[in-house]
């Protein structure tokens with residue numbers, strides 16, 4: 001590769017469906033081959049594997065049930081091996097991974113220890129990256145399988161570890177940078193390691209974040225997120241056929257969409273991109289010729305409405321005290337307890353005697369964490385009502401708080417639905433409504449018709 005390519009390197013990330021089987025991996029390998037600036041490839045676990053691993057990690061089950069899931073995982077990976085021309089280099093390593101995976105899966109404390117869970121989960125990405133590096137070699141690309149845990153340093157919050165940006169920068173510059181001209185690194189998304197060398201994970205969907213972090217640390221010019229859709233759409237194309245792909249988005253819009261539920265990007269993905277001004281591309285590995293969405297600092301357009309997102313499984317808590325009017329420090333007391341239990345508050349509304357707030361459910365764990373202890377603690381000084389089965393629907397756009405007619409158009413579109421909570425004006429990029437999960441698809445469709453038809 002030329003020196004100019006090295007100054008403009010690209011980090012390409014391929015999601016689970018893109019590395020689900022040999023054919024899908026071959027499409028990805030050709031995408032890498034056709035862009036000589038791609039020097040780092042980040043892969044997710046093959047589709048289905050992480051879900052099976054999460055199941056083993058979180059559900060009490062018999063040894064036989066565990067072995068069945070392990071067999072399913074093995075079958076997914078060996079179906080890929082079956083299509084490799086040269087298996088010498090991978091089979092031993094794959095067998096070693098399957099052995100350590102089996103040991104962890106059958107470990108007596110697997111469902112109780114967060115460190116073991118992360119070690120278990122890491123096997124999905126470690127296996128897929130091993131196999132994908134071989135597929136790349138098969139299409140003629142010089143590539144090596146690289147253990148991202150050497151560089152992706154994090155704290156030790158297992159399950160949702162926070163990356164240590166400085167250490168990542170130093171390690172990638174010293175370990176990866178010198179070889180970028182000679183080889184394509186094929187590495188794992190989603191996983192990292194703490195100061196003691198324990199394996200950590202970044203949270204579900206975290207491979208996008210890994211790609212952006214490596215792009216930042218290596219001063220990359222671009223970061224490509226290859227997935228199963230031809231870009232970021234006006235809304236999740238699984239909700240309505242009317243959704244259409246967007247050619248361009250700003251960092252802020254994309255960050256907002258990701259935060260408010262557009263699963264196509266992990267919510268933290270845009271942070272490194274924004275800090276380092278790295279252009280992010282989203283496209284389909286099955287149909288790369290169809291192009292995709294470019295996420296950039298400055299867009300040509302700044303429409304009032306850009307997209308609609310939905311975040312599912314929101315929990316609403318209402319705390320009520322007849323004395324609130326006079327009770328100074330009531331809110332502080334409530335939020336101290338919430339913070340102590342590591343719950344993060346999202347939307348808030350207040351009245352004289354009531355405060356309602358929603359709690360996000362990023363890793364499907366709010367209900368687990370909003371346990372009896374939290375409720376009892378709150379219950380010592382107020383009435384507590386917990387309501388489930390809500391979704392948050394958000395319109396993402398620009399200058400929404402100051403543009404005339406924005407709110408009236410949105411509220412007219414959803415006039416037939418019960419809006420349990422509304423958040424508007426705190427941020428120029430969004431307007432959110434909390435609705436029953438039974439209504440949320442219809443609310444998204446109604447908004448889409450009104451704003452994008």
Ligand code: ADP
Pocket residue numbers: 014015016017018044205226227228229231232233234235236237238261262263264265307
């Ligand atoms: P990957 O495994 O490649 O990371 P994900 O399943 O995490 O893929 O993300 C892709 C999915 O995100 C799409 O299949 C789509 O259903 C969903 N999605 C949600 N909102 C959007 C949106 N606004 N635009 C595109 N896809 C979206």
Ligand code: ASP
Pocket residue numbers: 015016044045050051124189190203204205206207208
């Ligand atoms: N394999 C992980 C998951 O399924 C990470 C990712 O795919 O981004 O959540």
Ligand code: MG
Pocket residue numbers: 015205208263264265266
């Ligand atoms: Mg994803």
